[in-house]
Amino acid sequence: MAAKQRDEFSESIKRTTAERAGYRCSNPSCRRPTVGPHTVPDKSIKTGEACHICAAAPGGPRYDPTQTPVERSSIANAIWLCTECSTKVDRDPLAFPVDMLLGWKQRHEDLVRGETNGPSLPTIELSTVRGLLVPDGDSDVSGEDCEIFRDHILVFSNRHDIELQNIQARIQLPEPVVGCQLTYRPVGIEVSWGPERIQSVAYATGSGSVTQRGPSRPKRTQILQIERLSPQSNIELAFRTAKDRFHGLSPVFTVGSDPKDVNSFVLGTFTTSCYGVTQVQEFFAPIAYDDANRQLHAMDVYGDHTDWNVQLITEYL
Numbered sequence: 001m002a003a004k005q006r007d008e009f010s011e012s013i014k015r016t017t018a019e020r021a022g023y024r025c026s027n028p029s030c031r032r033p034t035v036g037p038h039t040v041p042d043k044s045i046k047t048g049e050a051c052h053i054c055a056a057a058p059g060g061p062r063y064d065p066t067q068t069p070v071e072r073s074s075i076a077n078a079i080w081l082c083t084e085c086s087t088k089v090d091r092d093p094l095a096f097p098v099d100m101l102l103g104w105k106q107r108h109e110d111l112v113r114g115e116t117n118g119p120s121l122p123t124i125e126l127s128t129v130r131g132l133l134v135p136d137g138d139s140d141v142s143g144e145d146c147e148i149f150r151d152h153i154l155v156f157s158n159r160h161d162i163e164l165q166n167i168q169a170r171i172q173l174p175e176p177v178v179g180c181q182l183t184y185r186p187v188g189i190e191v192s193w194g195p196e197r198i199q200s201v202a203y204a205t206g207s208g209s210v211t212q213r214g215p216s217r218p219k220r221t222q223i224l225q226i227e228r229l230s231p232q233s234n235i236e237l238a239f240r241t242a243k244d245r246f247h248g249l250s251p252v253f254t255v256g257s258d259p260k261d262v263n264s265f266v267l268g269t270f271t272t273s274c275y276g277v278t279q280v281q282e283f284f285a286p287i288a289y290d291d292a293n294r295q296l297h298a299m300d301v302y303g304d305h306t307d308w309n310v311q312l313i314t315e316y317l
């Protein structure tokens, strides 16, 4: 007597699983399309399948005897994978446990949904340290140092499931930067950070001359470049600013105006490549400045700066 052994998905569940995945493999390190052209012009080819997260029959990968046949053949137990990944996850079920597959499915559906909901913006956190960061070994911190300097921590994170590439940001601060240090970066990722280069031009005629002396002044505007940020990774920078004693440009963050005036901010671009499409996306984060305590706070990150009246500061001697 051959009883029905396998709790298979209905055709409608298979199709819905595929459509919810955008006909892409749900494995985050694969995500290849599972439909495409056949060599015969009036045919297409489908190479994906609705796979059981917990096996359809006893003895199968990740089989769960506590599931009812209805649960086992429900869409909650289905994940869309390409043929290759489907074979891989079933051959080695210990390496691909239920929780992992459920996580893949969830994140993949979020990604497919997110494609129409807007860009995967980075997250920026900026805070001012209470006191000054001290290096290992001997160091002295005086009351005067604490009066003049402020140390800040900037954390730049990718909390999405898609890699952010070629991040370039202009960070305009209310105080000039006198030093900075990359305190954390993922292994092998190039990060550079330095003052914006400002071209000085000198012009003289006849017997006249122009003289410039002294060290270059610290700059308010820093350029940050991050080669790429993998999903769920971040970099952390510490930097020191000094009380600006050179020119009395007051920091502006006027919430009342519309569009809002802002002269402290992070403004940049990054690139994503998803499903073979490369996109350059802007991001913008105004920085709030507590003038009395000289503390910085990063705010929400926006996909553009059109709602803000961004005041670019160009520094001259």
Ligand SMILES: [Zn+2]
Pocket: 025, 026, 027, 030, 031, 032, 081, 082, 083, 084, 085, 086
């Ligand atoms: Zn795959």
